[in-house]
Structure formats: C-alpha cells, structure tokens
Amino acid sequence: MSRLHCPFCGPRELREFRFHKTLPTEPGTAFAGIYERIDNPELSVEHWQHVEGCRGWLRVTRNPSSGAVLETRLLGGGVA
Amino acid sequence: MRHYSAWSLLRARLAGNSHWQPLWSGQSLQQAYDVVVVGAGGHGLATAFHLARDHGIKRVAVLEKRLVGYGNVGRNTTIVRSNYLLPENHYFYEDSLRRYETLSRDLNYNVMYSPRGVVDLALSDDDFPGLARRGNALRLAGIDAELMNISALERFCPELEPRRSRRFPILGALVQRRGGTVRHDAVAWGYARAASALGVDIIEDCEVTGVRTRGEVATGVETNRGYVQAERIAFATAGHTGMIGTMLGVPLPIETHLLQAMVSEPVKPLLHTVLVYVAPGHAETYICQSDRGGLVMGxxxxxxxxxxxxxxxxxxxxxxxxxxELLPQVGALRILRQWAGTNDMTMDGSPIIDRLRYDNVFVNAGWCYGGFKAIPASGAACARFVATGTAPDLIKAFRLSRFATGHLLDERGGGPFPARQ
Incomplete structure (x- = not known):
C-alpha cells in the first residue's frame, strides 16, 4: 500500500494523506470504542484526510494483513 | 550444552573448528507440558528460560509459528536504555538494563552489551525543562541521567559537532551513559541456547490456532501439529497480540502498527553513541553505528x-x-537494507502483563516500540507471575484493568492515539 485513490484527485502518494483514528460517537460507547478492540486483521474501516491535496475526508476500507485497499469513498455525501 | 570460554574457543580452533554444535537442537513436541509459551521471540524465550532456571519447572515448551527470532527481536535497532519518566516504567526498565549488564555471563553467550550512551538532544529552550524533569525523576530513582549543556555535549560526542550551524541548533542533551546497544539476534539465540540446555523444548514451525478450554480453565492449545495439553499458557506474541485477543474473544486496547528501521552501508567508526533527534515538524530519528559499521536508523x-x-x-x-540534518557526513552513504516490524501499540504506550480471560492463561504484550530493551526484566517477571500466580510488584502497574480504572501509564501524555505515539 503506497497510494490511495482520492475521488477528487485520483491516485496519490500515501504521504499526502493522514490517517485518523475512528472514535465512537454514540453516547455510552466511548470506553468500549477506544479500549475494547476486537482486532480484525483482514478488515479495517478508517477515516483518512487528503491533507496535502483537496483536504477531502475519505472513508477507506483496507485489509491490514495484505495492505490492499478495498474501497475509498468520500465522506459526507459529496460528489466527486 | 558446551560451556563457552576462552579455553573452549582455543580448543575449538586447535581442533580445526570441526566440533561446533547447534546452539539448540531440534526437540520434538510432546503431548503435555506444565507451561506452553507461545512465541519464540525475546520475551517468550526469556520467560521459558526463567521458568526453567528460577522456578524449576521442568516441562516447558516454546511454540513458534516461524523461526526463533523471526519477529521483532531481530527487527529492532538494538538500543537499550531505562530513561523513562514514569516511575512504573523506569524502575522496570532499569531492572532490565541491570540484567542486560550481566546477561552475557548469565547466559554464557556474548550478547555484546555496549554501554555507549543514549543521547536525547535538546533543540530548543523548551526542550530543556522536559529533559531536566525526566533526568531528575531518574536521578531520584537512583538511575543515571546527565543533563549536558553544549560544552559538555561537545566533550561527550565530538563527532556530532554540536556547535555546527544547523537549521535546528543543538543546545544540549540528556544523556544516559549506561544505555547503549545489545546485539539483538544474540539475545534470542543466547536465551534459546540457555533455555534448551535447561530442558525447554523450542518448537519452530508450530502455529497455535486456538485454545481448548473446560469451563473456566484452559486445558491446552490447538496447533498445526495437533493438540498440546498445558497446565498454563503464556502468550508472548507482541506484534500480533490483537489476533490472540480475537482468538480468545477478549477485547484488548491494542492496535498493530508498523515501525521501520534501516541500515546504511558499513563505514569506519564515525559515531560512538546513540543519538535521538526529534526536530519540530519532523519524525523522530535515532541513529547509532553497529559493530559492523553500518549506521542503524529508526x-x-x-x-x-x-x-x-x-x-x-x-x-x-x-x-x-x-x-x-544531524550528521551531514552520512548524506553520502547508501541505504543497504530497510525493514519493518509489527508493533503491539497499546492505548497508553505501556505494556500489558496480565492474565487473559482464564486463570491459567497469561499474556505478555503491548510492548509498543520498546520491547527489546525490556526482554530480561519481562522474562524474569513474567516467569514469576506464571509460576507463582502472583504478579511481582515490578509489573503490577502493567495490569490490563488499568484502562478501566484510569491508571494509565501514558509516558507522552498523548491520549489513546497509537498512530501518533
């Protein structure tokens, strides 16, 4: 995994993006969401921001074991 | 096991170096053990060694998915130090550093401990109070730490040329002289050899795929070579402990991240110490020179x-x-190799040694990027925990319940963001 496909900018080097940990937002789930992780080595859904590009927020689905990017979507319902 | 000494080396030389034996021989997997340690890395092998030597447990096996020392014990940058701010951490790592000082003798295997000093550089007036606070905390605990101004640093490390004009001028440093490097592979091989001599079975290519239980007690592990009965099970699989949690259905405050290191082509001695450099807006760089001459960086x-x-x-x-930036002369060198290791990143950056769901299942995990320097203390403490059922005081703070009770050991004060630690 050395590139991400930004819906606006196309395939770009990974260094242009920043990974953001997905934190729980529903009330009452803060502790479990942070400290009680059930690890899934095959699937990880994450938020990334194209900080050195369009600054768009992306939802990236990856396989952390193989490094494959399964899906990249724009967050917030914008149109690319 | 043949005892190594100057005499044995001489005798081997006279015999034409023809009688050398493997450090540990291929033992066969038995059906039942008192303790099964999962993972033949530094922590697993050290735990097995101490179980056999200090606690007289005879039937111990170390099961390894791949090869002895395939994981992070062979992927780190070989640095050892104990200059942590928090008491729970610095007492523990100091115990480890003291054990490293005598490890070659204890294992009868040269691990090449080199107390060449670890230098944390200060690049701004703001860096000094932070380093002074850490240094004072260490000195109060009886651990060596020295806050150096630029003149003292120039005397300690002239090759750094601290007064050279730089984008981020160096103002001084916090130095731990007893810190330094240890040959990482030798630690794995030395523990494996010593454990094997005490009767520990080290089984490679043996992947643990599950834990068999009866009620609230674990009875053994399922492996790709069949079922192995065990009175007690200790997981020392840092880097993949998240998977162990998934296997046992236990949620853990651990994420797996990568840390990479690299080594340059070998050159004649140009750096005699370990430098740690954190420039604003930059990633951290630590750099030392291996005995072979390559500059090891991470x-x-x-x-x-x-x-x-x-x-x-x-x-x-x-x-x-x-x-x-730090040593402009290394700019001419080429990178020889680059590699990465998987790190158990906990949400507070400190390790976990505790029971895992069952009374007789233990986990030694969450070493983040500091596992190598912890090996001797972790092995001794974890072995005592497994053998006696009571955690020694040294590792009481590393319990898993600290996340629920709020007794976090957050060295950086950065919050639960492993990616930024």
Missing amino acids: GHLDGFPSYTREGQWDRLEDVVQGAV
Missing part, C-alpha cells in the same frame, strides 16, 4: 494500523532527512 511509526511488515517510503525519507 524513527516513528508508519502512522496507520498494518500487519504487512512493509515500511512506507515517506517515513523512511523522514528518518533519513533527520539523520542527514
């Missing part, structure tokens, strides 16, 4: 969860930029 995590063991190019670039 930095921050890659920044997102991964199991791939493939480092990211931009992080490598960052680390090298830091190194060249």
Whole structure:
C-alpha cells in the first residue's frame, strides 16, 4: 500500500494523506470504542484526510494483513 | 550444552573448528507440558528460560509459528536504555538494563552489551525543562541521567559537532551513559541456547490456532501439529497480540502498527553513541553505528494500523532527512537494507502483563516500540507471575484493568492515539 485513490484527485502518494483514528460517537460507547478492540486483521474501516491535496475526508476500507485497499469513498455525501 | 570460554574457543580452533554444535537442537513436541509459551521471540524465550532456571519447572515448551527470532527481536535497532519518566516504567526498565549488564555471563553467550550512551538532544529552550524533569525523576530513582549543556555535549560526542550551524541548533542533551546497544539476534539465540540446555523444548514451525478450554480453565492449545495439553499458557506474541485477543474473544486496547528501521552501508567508526533527534515538524530519528559499521536508523511509526511488515517510503525519507540534518557526513552513504516490524501499540504506550480471560492463561504484550530493551526484566517477571500466580510488584502497574480504572501509564501524555505515539 503506497497510494490511495482520492475521488477528487485520483491516485496519490500515501504521504499526502493522514490517517485518523475512528472514535465512537454514540453516547455510552466511548470506553468500549477506544479500549475494547476486537482486532480484525483482514478488515479495517478508517477515516483518512487528503491533507496535502483537496483536504477531502475519505472513508477507506483496507485489509491490514495484505495492505490492499478495498474501497475509498468520500465522506459526507459529496460528489466527486 | 558446551560451556563457552576462552579455553573452549582455543580448543575449538586447535581442533580445526570441526566440533561446533547447534546452539539448540531440534526437540520434538510432546503431548503435555506444565507451561506452553507461545512465541519464540525475546520475551517468550526469556520467560521459558526463567521458568526453567528460577522456578524449576521442568516441562516447558516454546511454540513458534516461524523461526526463533523471526519477529521483532531481530527487527529492532538494538538500543537499550531505562530513561523513562514514569516511575512504573523506569524502575522496570532499569531492572532490565541491570540484567542486560550481566546477561552475557548469565547466559554464557556474548550478547555484546555496549554501554555507549543514549543521547536525547535538546533543540530548543523548551526542550530543556522536559529533559531536566525526566533526568531528575531518574536521578531520584537512583538511575543515571546527565543533563549536558553544549560544552559538555561537545566533550561527550565530538563527532556530532554540536556547535555546527544547523537549521535546528543543538543546545544540549540528556544523556544516559549506561544505555547503549545489545546485539539483538544474540539475545534470542543466547536465551534459546540457555533455555534448551535447561530442558525447554523450542518448537519452530508450530502455529497455535486456538485454545481448548473446560469451563473456566484452559486445558491446552490447538496447533498445526495437533493438540498440546498445558497446565498454563503464556502468550508472548507482541506484534500480533490483537489476533490472540480475537482468538480468545477478549477485547484488548491494542492496535498493530508498523515501525521501520534501516541500515546504511558499513563505514569506519564515525559515531560512538546513540543519538535521538526529534526536530519540530519532523519524525523522530535515532541513529547509532553497529559493530559492523553500518549506521542503524529508526524513527516513528508508519502512522496507520498494518500487519504487512512493509515500511512506507515517506517515513523512511523522514528518518533519513533527520539523520542527514544531524550528521551531514552520512548524506553520502547508501541505504543497504530497510525493514519493518509489527508493533503491539497499546492505548497508553505501556505494556500489558496480565492474565487473559482464564486463570491459567497469561499474556505478555503491548510492548509498543520498546520491547527489546525490556526482554530480561519481562522474562524474569513474567516467569514469576506464571509460576507463582502472583504478579511481582515490578509489573503490577502493567495490569490490563488499568484502562478501566484510569491508571494509565501514558509516558507522552498523548491520549489513546497509537498512530501518533
């Protein structure tokens, strides 16, 4: 995994993006969401921001074991 | 096991070096053990060694998915130090450093401990109070730490040329003289050899796929070579402990991230100490020179969860930029090798040694990027925990319940963001 496909900018080097940990937002789930992780080595859904590009927020689905990017979507319902 | 000494080396030489034996021989997997240790890395082998030597447990097996020392014990940058701020951490790592000082003798195997000093550089007036606070905390605990101004640093490390004009001028440093490097592979091999001599079975190519239980007690482990009965099970699989949690259905405050390291082509001695450089807006760079002459460098995590063991190019670039900023003369060298290891990143950056769901299942995990320097203390403490059922005081703070009770050991004060630690 050395590139991400930004819906606006196309395939770009990974260094242009920043990974953001997905934190729980529903009330009452803060502790479990942070400290009680059930690890899934095959699937990880994450938020990334194209900080050195369009600054768009992306939802990236990856396989952390193989490094494959399964899906990249724009967050917030914008149109690319 | 043949005892190594100057005499044995001489005798081997006279015999034409023909009688050398394997460090540990291929033992066969038995059906039942008193303790099964999962993972033949530094922590697993050290735990097995102490179980056999200090607690007289005869039937111990270390099961390893791949090869002895395949994981992080062979992937780190070989640095040992105990200059942590928090008492729970610095007493523990100091115990480890003291054990490293005598490890070659204890294992009868040269681990090449080199107390060449670890230098944390101060680049701004703001850095000094932070380093002074850490240094004072260490000195109060009886651990060596020295806050150096630029003149003292120039005397300690003239090759750094601290007064050279730099984008981020160096103002001083916090130095731990007893810190330094240890040959990492030798630690794995030395523990494996010593444990094997005490009757520990080290089984490679043996992957644990599950734990068999009866009620609230674990009875053994399922492996790719069949079922192995065990009175007690200790997981020392840092880097993949998240998977162990998934296997046992236990949620853990651990994410797996990559940390990479690299080594340059070998050159004549140009750096005699370990430098740690954190420039504003840069990733961290730590750099030392191996006995072979290569400059070993490492930095921050890659920044997102991964199991791939493939480092990211931009992080490598960052680390090298830091190194060249610090020591411009290394800019002419070429990188020989680059590699990455998987790190158990806990949410507070400190390790976990505790029971895992069952009374007779133990986990030694969450070493973040500091596992290598912890090996001797972790092995001794974990063995005592497994043998007696009571955690020694040294590791009481590393219990898993600290996340629920709020007794976090957050060395950086950065919050639960492993990617940024």
